[in-house]
Every structure is written in C-alpha cells, then in structure tokens.
Amino acid sequence: DQQVKQNSPSLSVQEGRISILNCDYTNSMFDYFLWYKKYPAEGPTFLISISSIKDKNEDGRFTVFLNKSAKHLSLHIVPSQPGDSAVYFCAAAAKEGGDKIIFGKGTRLHILP
C-alpha cells in the first residue's frame, strides 16, 4: 500500500516555463516532506523540504507547497532549465517512524528546448 503517490510518471515542459510536480500522501502522521532529484546512474540528491507546520518553502527557483487538509504537496520550478531534466521523487517522514524516508515512484521531467 503506497503511502506516497506520484500519479504522473512523466511530464514535459518548455524551457523557461513553470514545471509543477504533484504528490499525494495518505499517512496523516507524516511531519516532514522532501523532494529528491535523480539523474541516471546517480543516487537521489536532496532538493528541498518542508515541515508539516508550514505551507510553503522556497529556495531559489524551487518552491514546495503543502496542503495538509488535502494531503497534497507540489514542487514548482520556475523558470525551468535544461539541467532540470531528471526524475523527481516526492518523499515523507514521520517522527514515530524513525529516520526512514518513504518515497513515491518518481516523476520523470523533460525540459524541452
């Protein structure tokens, strides 16, 4: 039973436009959410995170929005650049769950020239 769901396996966005990646979760005990980026043949790289007590966190071109009532979060990338083409994993963690991170299946983002 997947606790973190990324329903879009892939997404194509024009360079310079906004990329929006979505994620839903089922476990209301999650208190931290993370986005990881992964290039082929490399491990996931931490991108940005948000605590459950916040609804927005911004870091440069990357912004994560959290809607707790809907159990939904999204990652916005503005403007999208060619180097953003990668697989993006949504992930979550709960204090009661220890340090383990629960990952979604990932969304492959293609930035078109």
Add this chain to the structure above:
Amino acid sequence: EAGVTQFPSHSVIEKGQTVTLRCDPISGHDNLYWYRRVMGKEIKFLLHFVKESKQDESGMPNNRFLAERTGGTYSTLKVQPAELEDSGVYFCASSHYRDSSYEQYFGPGTRLTVT
C-alpha cells in the same frame, strides 16, 4: 568532502549465489541507511544504523539479507542465497546524528542483477 561511495557499481550473479555490497558513508555521519529500488517501483527503506547499532531493520525483506556495520564506519549488505526478485538498485545513504531535517545523502547505488 567526499560523498557516499558504494561498491561495486554493478553486480551480475546467478540465483543461489552470494553477493556482498559495500557502502562508505560521508566521514563523521553516524547514521547509515540502506534502501532498494526494484525496477519501476518506489525506493524502499531496508534498514538504519546509528554508528554500529541497528536502529531499525523493519524494511529487510527476509533473513537472506544480512547487514553489518562493524566499527561504525562502512557497512556491508550480504544477500545469501540470492533470488531473482532481489534484482534492483541498492542505495546507501548517510546523515548526521539528530539531523531533524531528515536530509540524507545518497550514494550512486549498486545495480544487482540476479539471473
């Protein structure tokens, strides 16, 4: 600062054989984690070490998997005997102790193929 390193990068073995994967965490990181990604599925937690102690091994699939972290430095993950369903990419990650952000630094992974 060197990142998390894993060896080998790729291993192909036959069903029934034994394989040992190695992970060297970032120097000074007390926390070490193993994850696995089976093709097309999500990255799944296997276990967590704090120094040399197993903090959480709730994700280990069965007793064919044995993880060790002698001396609290590098870790090994042994699969014995390997089965076809063990194929996948095994990631190791590390973090500082008591890092409340849950940020973990991942290695490049070991791709295991069992034939």
